[in-house]
Each structure stands twice: as C-alpha cells, then as structure tokens.
Amino acid sequence: MTWLDILITSLMGTIFDVAPILIILLVFQVLVLRQRPPHLKRILLGFAYVLVGLSLFLVGLEKALFPLGEIMAKQLTADAVRGLSDAEAMSAPDWTRYGWVYVFAAAIGFSTTVAEPALIAVTLKAGEVSGKALDPRGLRVAVAIGVAVGVALGTFRIVTGTPLPYYIIAGYLIVIVQTAMAPRAIIPLAYDSGGVTTSTVTVPLVTALGLGLASTIPGRSPLIDGFGLIAFASLFPMMTVMAYAQIGHWRAMHSEAAKEDG
Amino acid sequence: MQAKQLMIVLFQQLVTLIRLMAVTGKDLVPIILVVAFFQLAVLRQPFPDLGEMIGGLLLVTLGLTLFIRGLEMGLFPLGEAMADAFAKKGVLAWLLLFGFALGFGTTVAEPALIAVADEASKAAAEAEVIAADPVAMKQYATGLRYTVALSVGTALVIGVIRIIKGWPIQFFIIGGYLLVMILTPLAPDEIVGVAYDSGGVTTSTVTVPLVTALGVGLASVIRGRSPLIDGFGLIAFASLTPIIFVLVYGMLV
Numbered sequence: 445m446t447w448l449d450i451l452i453t454s455l456m457g458t459i460f461d462v463a464p465i466l467i468i469l470l471v472f473q474v475l476v477l478r479q480r481p482p483h484l485k486r487i488l489l490g491f492a493y494v495l496v497g498l499s500l501f502l503v504g505l506e507k508a509l510f511p512l513g514e515i516m517a518k519q520l521t522a523d524a525v526r527g528l529s530d531a532e533a534m535s536a537p538d539w540t541r542y543g544w545v546y547v548f549a550a551a552i553g554f555s556t557t558v559a560e561p562a563l564i565a566v567t568l569k570a571g572e573v574s575g576k577a578l579d580p581r582g583l584r585v586a587v588a589i590g591v592a593v594g595v596a597l598g599t600f601r602i603v604t605g606t607p608l609p610y611y612i613i614a615g616y617l618i619v620i621v622q623t624a625m626a627p628r629a630i631i632p633l634a635y636d637s638g639g640v641t642t643s644t645v646t647v648p649l650v651t652a653l654g655l656g657l658a659s660t661i662p663g664r665s666p667l668i669d670g671f672g673l674i675a676f677a678s679l680f681p682m683m684t685v686m687a688y689a690q691i692g693h694w695r696a697m698h699s700e701a702a703k704e705d706g
Numbered sequence: 707m708q709a710k711q712l713m714i715v716l717f718q719q720l721v722t723l724i725r726l727m728a729v730t731g732k733d734l735v736p737i738i739l740v741v742a743f744f745q746l747a748v749l750r751q752p753f754p755d756l757g758e759m760i761g762g763l764l765l766v767t768l769g770l771t772l773f774i775r776g777l778e779m780g781l782f783p784l785g786e787a788m789a790d791a792f793a794k795k796g797v798l799a800w801l802l803l804f805g806f807a808l809g810f811g812t813t814v815a816e817p818a819l820i821a822v823a824d825e826a827s828k829a830a831a832e833a834e835v836i837a838a839d840p841v842a843m844k845q846y847a848t849g850l851r852y853t854v855a856l857s858v859g860t861a862l863v864i865g866v867i868r869i870i871k872g873w874p875i876q877f878f879i880i881g882g883y884l885l886v887m888i889l890t891p892l893a894p895d896e897i898v899g900v901a902y903d904s905g906g907v908t909t910s911t912v913t914v915p916l917v918t919a920l921g922v923g924l925a926s927v928i929r930g931r932s933p934l935i936d937g938f939g940l941i942a943f944a945s946l947t948p949i950i951f952v953l954v955y956g957m958l959v
Contacts (some may be wrong), residue, residue, distance in 0.1 A: 461820060464855075465912075472804055477791055479782030483783075484736055490780020491771045498817055500769030505821055508762025509756070516741060521751045544748055546742070550951055563915065588731030609890045616883040623876055632875060635887070635942035641915070642906045645733045646769065648820035651825055651903070667833040671899025678906035680947060 447503075454499040456568050462495055492660065501644075509645070510652045517656025520545045525662075542603045545657065546596040551593035551676060552653070556646045563640055578630070586688035587637050587681045595650060595679030598673040602657045605664055608672045615679045622686040630689035637685050638678035644675040647674060723771065725769075729801045730771045734763060739783060739792060773817070773910065789920040793927050798870070799836025805920060808946055809944065810859035812913040822907050823847040826900045833881040835896050849959065850952065857951035861943035864916065868939065869924050875939045889953040906947040906948050917941060 473479060524541045550578030557563065561582055571580035601611055623631060642650075650673045709796060745753060753759075785808065792804045825846040831838040836846050870880065890898060921940040925931040 450810070460828075462815050464814045468807040469781075470789065472786075472788060472792075472807065473784070475786065476800060476804075487780040487784055490776040490778070493776025493779065494781065494815075495776075497769045497772030497774070498815070500765050501817055502769070502820065504762045504765030504767075504769055505817075506762070508759050508826075509852070510821075511762075512737075512741065515754065516744065519743075519751050522751075523749055530788055534929060544744070548744055551740045552737065555740055556733070559736060561732075571860055578908040608902060611901055613887055616887070619855055620880055620883065623880070629906065632942065634940055635875065635939075639906065639908075639941045639945040642734060642818070644818045645737070645766070646912045647907055648821040648825075649737060652824050653728065655825060655829060663955060667826075667829040667896045668899065669828060671903045673903070674822075674906040676900035686812060 450503055450506075451499060454503050455495065458495055458499045458502065461535070462491070482569060485530060505648050509648045513649045513652025514656040516548065517653050518660050520548060521660040522553040523658065539603045541602060542599070545599050545603065549599040550596040550647075552587045552646075552650065556590035557591040557641050557681075558584060560643055561642060562643070563587055563637075566633070566636070566640055570630075578689065582688060582692075583685065586684045587641055589682035590637070590681030591641050591677045593684070594676035594678075595673055597680075598654065598676035599657060601672065601676075602654060602664060602669050603661060605669055608675070612679060614673075614677055615683070619679070619686075621680050622683060622690070625690065625691050626686040627693050630686060634682050634685040634689070637681040641681055642674055642677055643704065646677075650677065696705065712826065721947040724922070726775060727767050727771045730774065731767050733770075734767060738763075763929040770817075774954060777912065777915075778883060780829075780914070782919075785916040786919040786923075786937060789916065790923040793920070796927075798914060800801040801924075802863050803930040805862035808859075809862035810855045810918060812916050813908050814851060815860040815913050816908060818907050818911070819851055819904070822903060822935040823850045823854075826850060830896065833896060846959075849898070850955065853955040854908055854948045855892075858908055858913065858944045860949040860951070864919070865940040865943045865946075867922065868943075869921065870928065872931065879946060882943075882950065886946075886949050886953070889927070889950060889957075893953040895955045897953060901949050901952035901956065904952050908944055908948050913944065914939055914941060921936050 520542075523544060564580075567578075567587075568581040569578040570583060571578050586626070601608065635697070651671070654673040655666050655670040658664040658666045658668075664670070723875070737921070749945075788804070789808070792801050795801070824847050827836070828845040830836045830846055831843050836842050841875070893901070917940045
C-alpha cells in the first residue's frame with residue numbers, strides 16, 4: 445500500500461471513531477438545550493481538522509512511534525544478551541544484564557513528563573492554591589521521578605517475568621497508607637497526577653517498548669508480560685507527589701520547632 | 707490585488723500552522739534526544755528505515771497539531787458551554803445523562819486508546835486468545851474501546867453524584883482499589899496487563915479538558931464546593947473504573 449492508500453483507509457476508520465462524540469453533542473444541543481450552537485461553521489471546520497489530524501496521527505504512529513519503541517526494545521535486548529548462547533539466554537534471564545533497558549525506560553519516563561504542558565499547568569495551579577507551600581517546580585520533578593521509577597520498575601518486571609498484580613497491589617497499599625498520612629490538600633492532586641502524565645505521544649511509545657521487550661526477551665509472552673508499563677507510570681507519581689508533600693510538611697514542622705527552641 | 711490578499715492570508719495561515727507544530731513538536735523532542743543518545747552512545751547499531759521513521763514523526767506532529775487545533779475550535783468551546791449549561795440547569799437526570807454521554811463519547815475518540823486497543827488485539831491474536839484474522843482483531847479492539855468508554859461514562863456519573871453530595875474522594879478510590887484486588891485473581895491472566903494499562907490511557911488529549919470543564923462548572927454553581935478539589939476528582943475516577951470494567955470484560959469474553 446502507498447502512503448495515500450494508508451491515509452484514506454485511516455480517514456475512513458477515523459470517521460467512525462469521532463462520530464459518537466459529534467452525535468452526542470448535537471443531540472443534546474438540539475433536543476435538550478434547544479439552541480442553535482453559536483459559530484456553527486467554525487465548529488464544523490474544527491471537526492474536519494479533528495478528523496484529518498487524527499488520521500494523520502494514527503498513520504504516523506504506525507510508521508514511527510510503534511516501530512521506534514520496538515526497535516529500541518530489540519536493540520537493547522540484543523545488547524543485553526550479547527555473547528550468550530541461546531540456551532543460556534533462555535534459562536532464567538539474568539536481570540542484571542539489562543541495565544541499559546532500565547536506564548532507557550527511566551530516561552524516557554522522566555524527559556517526556558517533566559516538560560508535559562498539562563502537568564506544568566496543574567502544578568502551577570497547585571502552587572497558587574497552596575499559598576506557596578508547594579513549589580511548582582519541585583512538584584513537577586516529583587511527578588517526573590515517579591514516572592521514571594515506575595517505567596524502569598515496569599521494564600524490570602518484564603525482564604524477570606514476575607506477575608504484574610503483585611506490584612500494582614503493593615503500590616495501592618502504599619498509596620492507601622500515604623493517603624492516611626499526607627496533608628489533606630495534596631490528595632486530589634496526587635490522585636490526579638497519575639492520569640495527567642501519560643500523554644498521547646508517550647503512551648504508544650511506552651506500550652511499544654513493553655511489547656517489544658516482551659517479544660524479544662526469551663521466555664516472555666507479549667500479552668501477559670508486555671502490558672503494564674502505563675499502569676506503573678500512572679501509579680508511581682501518586683506516591684512521589686504525596687511523599688514530596690509529606691517531606692515539605694515535616695520540614696516546615698521541623699523548622700518551626702527549631703524556631704521555638706531558639 | 708485580490709490574489710495578493712489571498713497570498714497574504716495563506717501565508718499567515720501557514721505561519722500559524724508552523725508555530726502550532728513547533729508547540730506539538732516539543733512533546734517529541736525529549737523522546738528524540740533520549741533515543742538519539744542511546745543510539746549514538748550505547749547501542750551503536752545501524753538504524754533501520756530512518757527515512758520512513760522521520761516521515762512518520764512529521765505525520766505525528768502535523769496530525770496532532772491539526773487534531774488539537776480542531777478540538778480548540780469546535781469540540782472544546784461547545785463541550786464547555788454545554789457542561790456549564792447542564793450544571794446550571796440543575797435537573798439531575800439530564801446532568802447525569804450528559805455526564806455519561808460526555809465520558810463515553812470523548813473516550814471513544816481518544817487517540818492513545820485507539821492505539822493501545824489495536825496493539826492489544828495484535829498481541830491477543832499472537833497469543834491465540836482470539837482468531838488471527840482482521841475481523842476478529844477489529845472486533846476485539848472495538849469491544850475493548852467501548853468497554854473503556856462505558857467505564858469512563860460510569861465514572862462521570864458517580865463523580866457528578868459525589869460532587870453534588872460532597873462525599874470525600876478517598877473512600878471511592880480505596881473502594882475501587884479493593885474491587886480491583888478482588889477481581890484480579892478472578893480475571894484471565896491475559897487481560898490483567900491490558901486492564902491495568904487502560905486506566906492511564908483513557909485520560910489524555912480529548913477527555914481531560916472536557917471532563918475538567920464539567921467538574922469545574924458543577925463545583926462553581928454548587929455552594930460550598932471548591933472547583934479545584936472537586937474538579938480534580940473526576941479524572942481520578944476516570945482512570946480507575948476502566949481497570950474494573952476491562953477486568954470484567956476479560957471474564958465475560
């Protein structure tokens with residue numbers, strides 16, 4: 445298929461993807477609110493942009509972001525098992541050989557998160573609301589570290605083939621304990637930071653990385669071991685954000701106590 | 707004279723497009739830098755199809771730029787105005803129905819979810835959980851996406867009721883976690899990874915702005931609610947219910 449054929453196929457599929465939201469908005473607008481939407485022409489033009497844009501994005505995804513994640517996974521794995529015979533690589537992979545995989549995962553997680561516009565907006569707002577008790581930059585770094593550690597640990601899980609639920613449920617328990625201890629104002633923000641971090645560009649890349657690792661590391665199955673990186677990336681920021689708030693809280697209490705003593 | 711004006715307009719449009727593309731491109735810069743560093747410093751292996759990949763990355767940037775521009779022109783103002791109108795209208799049934807429809811509709815159109823559902827169907831076909839023909843794969847991916855969309859719609863219904871009643875969010879989140887823990891051992895192993903991932907996937911480009919608009923609009927018309935605290939909660943719900951629904955989907959299919 446030529447690029448043009450692929451684009452046209454993608455456009456046809458996209459129409460079905462976008463139709464529900466268009467129908468829903470129109471039905472509510474006409475039947476319930478009984479108004480003609482203002483700037484109707486502009487809205488329709490906007491929908492045309494959405495259709496074309498989404499089609500192009502999905503083709504680009506197939507041509508670039510998915511292969512990119514897969515190639516990196518393949519080359520990093522090849523690098524890790526170099527010099528081993530097939531039998532050696534097959535028998536219980538040695539997780540210490542995959543160091544660069546964890547470093548790559550952490551670097552992708554940190555760098556894509558720290559500059560994420562949605563995250564910058566949320567942390568600035570949080571800084572305002574807290575009356576400067578929370579430093580927006582510190583909060584952003586806390587979230588980025590959370591994603592980095594999360595994705596790196598996620599790749600470690602794929603390498604070792606340990607069950608995903610153990611990690612996630614342990615993570616939930618830590619979040620529950622932290623919720624009981626963290627300053628109350630940070631809780632909704634912390635819960636939210638998990639969802640905000642995973643952008644439209646990062647998700648496909650990280651998914652492809654996980655699937656690529658699971659299909660190249662000997663003895664792993666893509667379906668059982670390959671998914672889960674996004675789950676790690678959404679869970680760990682909750683922990684680091686609450687930890688960050690807690691440390692700030694303790695420091696404030698500590699310096700107050702020091703003042704009273706002096 | 708007219709031709710000249712047309713040229714000027716076209717030129718201005720082009721400049722705007724390039725400026726917007728630069729903003730979207732920023733998302734890709736960290737990825738390109740990290741990959742380039744690993745390629746040059748660590749792996750030092752030949753990189754296959756470099757030209758095709760660069761073309762693809764340009765398409766991703768152009769596509770995402772047009773997509774977001776289109777959302778800002780059409781969907782966002784319309785959705786925000788409607789969310790506000792329904793919040794002020796004060797009829798609970800309509801509000802809940804609208805919340806459900808909004809969550810469902812925006813999630814179906816979420817690009818990241820389309821991508822992950824397709825990958826999940828490929829992986830399922832390779833693992834021979836479903837038949838490896840395009841029809842069965844398409845069916846699996848669509849089923850997955852509609853399940854997630856249903857769950858986000860449900861999340862908004864629960865979230866809206868919570869904002870109106872002013873219930874604290876922790877109980878819902880922790881309750882949701884417990885449900886995930888109970889369902890996980892009951893669901894087939896193949897669905898667990900996909901289910902856990904679907905929570906983070908749903909809340910991106912399309913869903914977050916509209917859902918936040920609904921939460922903030924609602925919290926600002928009800929006395930005693932903080933737009934910030936109550937607006938936030940909806941996203942947290944929308945990333946938890948997909949896990950539960952997809953686990954159940956895996957048990958039923």
